[in-house]
Amino acid sequence: MNKDTQVAIIGAGPVGLTLAIDLAQRGIDVLVIERGDEAAAGDAKCNTVSARTMEVFRRLGIAEVVRSAGLPDDYPTDAVFSTGFDGQELARIKLPSRKERMGPDGHSAPGFPDSDWLTPEPVVRVSQYFLNPILYQCAREFSEITLLSGVEFTGYEQGENEVDVLARVISTGEQLRVNAKYLVGCDGGRSTVRKQMGVSFLGDAQLGRTRSTLVRCPAIRQLYTGRPGWMNWIRNDKVSRICVAIDGDELWLLHRSVPADADDFTALDADQSIRDLLGVDEDFSWEVLKHVDWTARRLVAERFNSGRVFIEGDAAHIWIPMAGYGMNAGVADATNLAWMMAAVLNGYAPVDMLDAHQIERHPISEQVSRLAMNKALELAERPDTPEKILQINVPQFVCEGLNFGYFYDNSPLIVYDEESPPAYDMGSAQPSTVPGCRLPHFWIDSQTSIYDTLGPYYSLLQFRGNTIDAVFADAFENAGMPLTVLDVDADADYFKHKFLLVRSDQHICWRGNGLPDMTDLIAVVTGHNMP
Numbered sequence: 001m002n003k004d005t006q007v008a009i010i011g012a013g014p015v016g017l018t019l020a021i022d023l024a025q026r027g028i029d030v031l032v033i034e035r036g037d038e039a040a041a042g043d044a045k046c047n048t049v050s051a052r053t054m055e056v057f058r059r060l061g062i063a064e065v066v067r068s069a070g071l072p073d074d075y076p077t078d079a080v081f082s083t084g085f086d087g088q089e090l091a092r093i094k095l096p097s098r099k100e101r102m103g104p105d106g107h108s109a110p111g112f113p114d115s116d117w118l119t120p121e122p123v124v125r126v127s128q129y130f131l132n133p134i135l136y137q138c139a140r141e142f143s144e145i146t147l148l149s150g151v152e153f154t155g156y157e158q159g160e161n162e163v164d165v166l167a168r169v170i171s172t173g174e175q176l177r178v179n180a181k182y183l184v185g186c187d188g189g190r191s192t193v194r195k196q197m198g199v200s201f202l203g204d205a206q207l208g209r210t211r212s213t214l215v216r217c218p219a220i221r222q223l224y225t226g227r228p229g230w231m232n233w234i235r236n237d238k239v240s241r242i243c244v245a246i247d248g249d250e251l252w253l254l255h256r257s258v259p260a261d262a263d264d265f266t267a268l269d270a271d272q273s274i275r276d277l278l279g280v281d282e283d284f285s286w287e288v289l290k291h292v293d294w295t296a297r298r299l300v301a302e303r304f305n306s307g308r309v310f311i312e313g314d315a316a317h318i319w320i321p322m323a324g325y326g327m328n329a330g331v332a333d334a335t336n337l338a339w340m341m342a343a344v345l346n347g348y349a350p351v352d353m354l355d356a357h358q359i360e361r362h363p364i365s366e367q368v369s370r371l372a373m374n375k376a377l378e379l380a381e382r383p384d385t386p387e388k389i390l391q392i393n394v395p396q397f398v399c400e401g402l403n404f405g406y407f408y409d410n411s412p413l414i415v416y417d418e419e420s421p422p423a424y425d426m427g428s429a430q431p432s433t434v435p436g437c438r439l440p441h442f443w444i445d446s447q448t449s450i451y452d453t454l455g456p457y458y459s460l461l462q463f464r465g466n467t468i469d470a471v472f473a474d475a476f477e478n479a480g481m482p483l484t485v486l487d488v489d490a491d492a493d494y495f496k497h498k499f500l501l502v503r504s505d506q507h508i509c510w511r512g513n514g515l516p517d518m519t520d521l522i523a524v525v526t527g528h529n530m531p
């Protein structure tokens, strides 16, 4: 069987599907190859859709449905640290249930540690188990997307202007050849695409092994007394691991560590470790739905593309899921690649523009991987006082820096000025309009974020009645790149410039108080000035 498409994506995990939807919304034809069965139970490993990912999902039109999935309305998302369900509670980071999350004005309600974040879309504690079906459902609505399940990618042949993707229908053995302009491997940590590119993972050795088991067990809910927790860290002399509420009722994800001196996962007593974690005896029973064995590492691919072949998400980087930032970093990759790839395929930008993807995203992957690994090392010191537990954990459960702090500071698509972006760490970030930073969110009216009004490629924001749009509109039209013009007002002191040029991924790529040299600006932002 032969097929043609503009972009072939391998893997219908959260990253592959987000990329497919983002490309399809820009009119690009996409074919997704997934070896799994769409109807099979989803993975429960990731349980946090970060605020930054929710901003992406808001643009894609699925934020509301994602926010309403998973835990019941009144189930809190607290992180609780205790010696056991029947033991002593040592510390609690109080985080809202869905009902508590939004105030009457539809914005984040006060009283929680992330209430004042500058975002229209606070974090959602929803499992991948519920997220993936939502992404599938959304993808199915696009005529531009073809989803092939039960098909395994086997290899590719790259030519100068196209890639032939080779795959096999698992049930029949039938061979498939897909002719595409680009191939993107979103095929997870063991990525066949990455291996076939000849690209290695580089990073740090393992920090321990974990088995994470998804169980059906309504009796766990009865172990809670008082306000339930979403993520329950339990440490006593037998165990030090986590029980996560998936649906707040009968589904739970139970993480248990393999003994530190063991060579592999067989050293873990699968059942006894669950009893130890829950503090229950032999009579307690559960049904195992799925498990995943994983090794805590920090690995980033040497490079994210080889010609027309790209890797994204876990295929490009894996690290210990501290702060819940594996999938979310992958969604950020997809967001970065989608608009650039669509600009190239739609003829708005030269092919070379795609080189900026690696230049922008690789350093961020390195930074996030190190922040996650450092957090794991801090936790390995086993904080045991409430003060120490909170000091180490608040930044990972309320990780404003990971969400909003990162910036692209060496991009060939950004016109920089003399000011440096503010530094960030896992828990904190400063809003800034320095080129490369994320445009700080502000409300246009009670329900409309500035993000809702940005165009699909570039937007010129004109503040406080100042105008340069006639010149910009001409220059962008001549360059063949779409431009949206927005007249806005925002009084925060970091909006000190009259004009901002913002990309659809919400990163600022120029700012000024008057007309720049338009020839230079257009050459840079449209990728005609690549190194």
Ligand SMILES: Cc1cc2nc3c(=O)[nH]c(=O)nc-3n(C[C@H](O)[C@H](O)[C@H](O)COP(=O)(O)OP(=O)(O)OC[C@H]3O[C@@H](n4cnc5c(N)ncnc54)[C@H](O)[C@@H]3O)c2cc1C
Residues within 6 Å of the ligand: 010, 011, 012, 013, 014, 015, 016, 033, 034, 035, 036, 045, 046, 047, 048, 049, 128, 151, 152, 153, 154, 186, 187, 188, 189, 191, 192, 212, 292, 294, 312, 313, 314, 315, 321, 323, 324, 325, 326, 327, 328, 329, 330
């Ligand atoms: C215990 C645990 C907890 C985690 N918690 C969080 C969290 O809270 N927040 C967070 O952001 N991240 C978390 N993560 C990480 C997160 O789960 C991953 O980063 C995320 O799943 C990566 O998504 P992906 O789409 O890149 O890859 P995957 O989800 O791995 O999807 C890859 C897809 O590719 C398919 N595939 C693979 N090979 C082929 C082939 N040859 N042909 C066809 N299809 C193929 C697979 O079947 C799969 O569907 C956690 C991870 C673990 C292990």
